[in-house]
Amino acid sequence: MIRDAAERVQRLLGAVDDGLGSFGYTSRVRRAASLVELRRMARIRAPKAVFDYVDGAAEREVSLRSSRSSWDRVEFHPRVLRDVAEVDTSVTVLGRRYSQPFGLGPTGFTRLMHTEGEIAVARAAAGLGVPYALSTVGTTTPEELAASGAITEPWFQLYLWRDRGASRELVERAREAGFYALILTLDMPVAGNRLRDARNGLAIPPVATWSALAEGALHPMWWIDALASDPVRFATLSSQGGGAAEIANRMFDPSITLEDVEWLRGLWAGPIVVKGALGIDDVELLAAVGVDAVVLSNHGGRQLDRSPLPLSLLRPVLDAVGDRMEVLLDGGVMSGADAVAGVALGARMVLVGRAYLYGLMAGGSVGVERALALLAAETRRTMQLLGARSVAELEGMASFEPAALP
Numbered sequence: 001m002i003r004d005a006a007e008r009v010q011r012l013l014g015a016v017d018d019g020l021g022s023f024g025y026t027s028r029v030r031r032a033a034s035l036v037e038l039r040r041m042a043r044i045r046a047p048k049a050v051f052d053y054v055d056g057a058a059e060r061e062v063s064l065r066s067s068r069s070s071w072d073r074v075e076f077h078p079r080v081l082r083d084v085a086e087v088d089t090s091v092t093v094l095g096r097r098y099s100q101p102f103g104l105g106p107t108g109f110t111r112l113m114h115t116e117g118e119i120a121v122a123r124a125a126a127g128l129g130v131p132y133a134l135s136t137v138g139t140t141t142p143e144e145l146a147a148s149g150a151i152t153e154p155w156f157q158l159y160l161w162r163d164r165g166a167s168r169e170l171v172e173r174a175r176e177a178g179f180y181a182l183i184l185t186l187d188m189p190v191a192g193n194r195l196r197d198a199r200n201g202l203a204i205p206p207v208a209t210w211s212a213l214a215e216g217a218l219h220p221m222w223w224i225d226a227l228a229s230d231p232v233r234f235a236t237l238s239s240q241g242g243g244a245a246e247i248a249n250r251m252f253d254p255s256i257t258l259e260d261v262e263w264l265r266g267l268w269a270g271p272i273v274v275k276g277a278l279g280i281d282d283v284e285l286l287a288a289v290g291v292d293a294v295v296l297s298n299h300g301g302r303q304l305d306r307s308p309l310p311l312s313l314l315r316p317v318l319d320a321v322g323d324r325m326e327v328l329l330d331g332g333v334m335s336g337a338d339a340v341a342g343v344a345l346g347a348r349m350v351l352v353g354r355a356y357l358y359g360l361m362a363g364g365s366v367g368v369e370r371a372l373a374l375l376a377a378e379t380r381r382t383m384q385l386l387g388a389r390s391v392a393e394l395e396g397m398a399s400f401e402p403a404a405l406p
């Protein structure tokens with residue numbers, strides 16, 4: 001009954017929004033001028049606990065801030081007189097051609113941000129021709145994503161569970177559902193200490209506390225959306241309920257070693273990508289057991305605070321394993337110019353997390369599409385301003401200065 005009423009209210013508000021034309025909210029999402037603007041809209045639209053879950057990071061959030069600001073320390077070296085009327089922004093990653101130098105990294109709990117969730121994100125990615133990775137802690141199953149027809153050959157991100165039989169089953173399900181690459185995330189032996197989540201009491205599924213109800217009054221559109229559709233649940237986790245950290249610590253296996261990576265190598269015939277290794281020695285070990293690519297990532301600052309900056313590691317890692325592995329990178333990307341900087345400095349591709357989630361929170365599928373359209377337009381414009389007609393021509397067009405110690 002509540003769902004029926006919520007659906008009716010949602011339809012009515014949708015009609016009013018349409019009627020307002022360019023003054024309507026959806027139209028404003030479509031006109032957002034930057035990801036910073038979409039983030040601002042997301043902050044107003046979503047309850048504080050949900051916004052903070054996406055926006056926040058671990059401990060003092062030093063890694064989050066330094067990842068974001070690292071992109072500002074890139075200097076571009078443009079060329080002129082190069083006829084940039086046409087530019088080709090495409091890249092080849094893991095043997096597949098993608099239209100942009102950025103892809104959508106795995107993020108958990110996606111339907112919490114907006115119930116259109118993973119399917120809306122995957123559809124927007126496919127529409128643009130970029131990869132999308134479904135998370136182990138997704139709110140849509142691999143089979144549901146495949147059946148939706150939103151995207152062909154998505155990537156699947158795996159956290160290894162304590163129960164190896166269940167991990168194997170999950171990997172097999174992803175393979176049967178047509179997933180192309182397997183991303184194994186290694187930087188979560190235990191959950192990072194995310195203070196905003198602890199303070200906000202974020203729980204999955206959401207719990208109706210007095211403060212949640214008060215928050216609801218401030219963010220009615222999020223609640224109407226939540227009440228008008230299927231409840232948010234973990235799609236593949238057998239263990240439901242609790243805070244994000246609690247669930248991760250209960251399910252994920254802190255005893256994982258290189259042998260487990262070798263075991264997975266035997267299970268998965270397609271490309272294997274490892275995400276979250278931040279030491280040259282570790283990357284060398286992973287290359288030796290046949291891992292195809294590494295994502296230099298500190299999980300957007302959400303795990304070990306004050307961990308190495310992916311951008312600082314890029315050159316040394318390329319020098320060490322660049323001939324044996326593809327090297328991708330993520331963290332703090334908030335514009336297409338950041339993505340161009342990443343590939344100009346040698347990354348095969350740059351992944352984004354929060355950037356598309358801000359869009360999703362701000363306006364569901366319309367918001368994700370806007371986020372991706374902004375990233376693509378910024379990528380193209382930056383390449384034209386640089387005088388680069390292709391990603392290969394970006395080589396040498398950017399330099400990065402690690403920060404001096406204060």
Ligand SMILES: Cc1cc2nc3c(=O)[nH]c(=O)nc-3n(C[C@H](O)[C@H](O)[C@H](O)COP(=O)(O)O)c2cc1C
Nearest residue numbers: 054105106107108135185299300331332352353354
């Ligand atoms: C809300 C949220 C949920 C995430 N969930 C996962 C996850 O389930 N698996 C994973 O490997 N990484 C996860 N990440 C990390 C992202 O894949 C990526 O490393 C990070 O977001 C990059 O930084 P950025 O958000 O600044 O782009 C998550 C990130 C966010 C913001």
